[in-house]
Amino acid sequence: MNLYPRLLQFIKPYWRQIALAIFCSFFVSAAIALSAWIVKPVLDGVFMNRDARLLRLLPLAIIGIYLVKGAFSYAHAYLIRSVGQKVIRDMRNLLYAHIQHLSLKFFNDNPTGALMSRIINDIAMIQHSVSNVISSLFLEIITMIGLAGVAFIRDWKLALIAFMVMPLIGFYTNKLGKKLKNISRRTQEKMATLNAYLQETFVGARIIKAFCREDYVTEKFRVQNQKYYRTTMKGVRADELTSPLVELFASIGIGGVVLYGGYQVVLGHTTPGTFFSFMAAMMMMYSPVRKISKANNAIQQALAAASRVFDLLDTESEIKEKEAAINLPEIARNIVFETVTFQYNSGGGPVLKNINLKVEKGMKIALVGMSGVGKSTLMDLLPRFYDPQEGRILIDGIDIREASLASLRAQIGVVSQEIILFNDTLRNNIRFGRLDATDEEVEAAAKAAYAYDFIIQSAQGYDTLIGDRGVRLSGGERQRIAIARALLKNPPILILDEATSSLDTESEYMVQKALENLMRDRTTFIIAHRLSTVRDVDKIIAMEGGRIREIGTHAELLNSNGVYSRLYEMQYRLQQGNGEERSWLE
Incomplete structure (x- = not known):
C-alpha cells in the first residue's frame, strides 16, 4: 500500500x-x-575594526531580524496547523461515514472499542504528524538550506568537512524510522485491544459488580496495560536514540571544522569573523538536522497509524447495492422467501436451509421455535442486514437485491428485545424514526405508544436526557420509546423480535397495548418464545434446525402434535411448575 499518495489526496484541497x-x-x-x-x-567590523557606526546600527538590525522571524513564524505555524486540523477532520469524517455503511457482519466481527481506537487514537497519531511535524519539516528544511548556503559562502572547504557526516545521519535516521514504524503499528494494535476491553467492562459494569469481579477485571486490565506499556517503551527507546546519534555525528563534523578552521585562523588564511560566522551557521544548522530526524520518526509512526486507517477504508461492505438499483415501491401484495439458505461463515454449517414462505400484505406472522433455530436470522435477511448464499427474497415480485437499501429499509420498522436508545433527549430518540417530524407528530407517536404520561412527568418532559443507552428509563419505558420511534417512521412492514420479553406484568400490559397500535394495518413478523403473545396471529411458523417445519394457526398446530405442540406443552409445564395461571394455554 503506497501511503504517501493517499495521504496527499487529503492535503491536496x-x-x-x-x-x-x-x-x-x-x-x-x-x-x-x-x-x-x-x-x-x-x-x-565592530570588535576588530572598532566601527562605532556599525555598532549603533547593530541593535536595530537584530530587532528587525527577530521581528520578521517572529511574525512570519507565527503565520507559517498557524497556516500549517490549520491544514493539519482540516485534514484530520476530513479523514475522521470519511472513516466514520465509511464504517457506518459497512455490513452488520463487520460490526459483529470487530470489537466496538477497537473501531473507536481507529477513529480516535490512530487518527490522533496522524494528527500529530500532519499538524506539528509537517509544520516544522518545511521550516527546518528551508532553514537548513539557508544556513548551508551561508556556510559554503564563508568557507566551502570547511562546509565539505562538516557535511561528511550527513550520510551517516541519514542512514541511521532512516533505519531507526523503519523500526519505529513497525513498533508503532503494534502499539496501536495494543491500544485498540485496551480500548475494546475498556468498552466491554464499562458496559458490563452491572454484571461485574453483581459477581464481585472488580478485582478480576482490574487485574486483566493491568496485564493488558502492561503489554501496551512495554510496546510503547520499545518505541520510546528507538525514538529517543535519534537525537544522541545525530549529536554524536554532528560533534565529529564540528570537531573536524574546529581543527581545520582553527589552523586557518592561526595561519592567517581567514579572519576570526569568517570562522565564527561559519561556526554559527553550522551550530544553527545541526538543530534543524536533529529536528528533521525526529520528524522522520513521527512520520513513520503516523504511517503505521495511516496503514491501519486505510485498511479500514479499503474494507468493502458485504451488502452491496447495485449501480442501477431501483426505488422499491411500498408493498402492495406480498413478501416471498424462495428456497433461502444462509450461513454466517464459510466454515460453519447453514443456519437457514431451503426456506420457502409467502406472506400476504397485512398479515401478522409469528415465528416460534427453540433458541438458535434461525428465527432472528431469517428476519435479518429481510432488511438485508445479511444476504443469503442461496435463494432470494421478493417484495411484490421484486428481488430486494435489485432495490436500493434506502428504499427497502424505509419500509421496515424493527422493535427488538435489546432496545438501542441514544444519550439524547426523549424527543430526539423518538424523532430518530423520522428526522423531519414535527413536535406534534412526535407527541402523537408517544401517545400511541403509551409513553406520553411518563414523558410529561419527567423533569424536562420531552427534553429530558435519558443517559447512555437509556439507562435512566425502566425496561418498559425504553420499550415504549422504541415503539414510538417505529410508529413515527410509519413503516408498512414491521419486525418485532422478542419485544415483550424480560418485562414485568404491568410493563408488558402497557407495551402490548402500544404494540397493538403499532401492528395495526401493517405486515408484521413477530419473533416470540412466549407463545401466549402469538395466539391471535394469522399464521404461526414453527422452525426447527434452520427449517420451517409447520405453518398454521394456533388451533391447527396445537392439534398436529408437531414442533409447535411440543413447545406449547413445554411452556405449559413450566407455567404449572411456577404456579402461574394456565388460562393463556387453554
Missing part, C-alpha cells in the same frame, strides 16, 4: 494554504540565516 505557509517559511529561514551571516561583520 488545501494546497493554497500550504503554498502561503512555505512562502512565510522562506522569510523565517532567511532571518535565521541572516542572524548567522551578521556574525562576521559584528566580529570583524
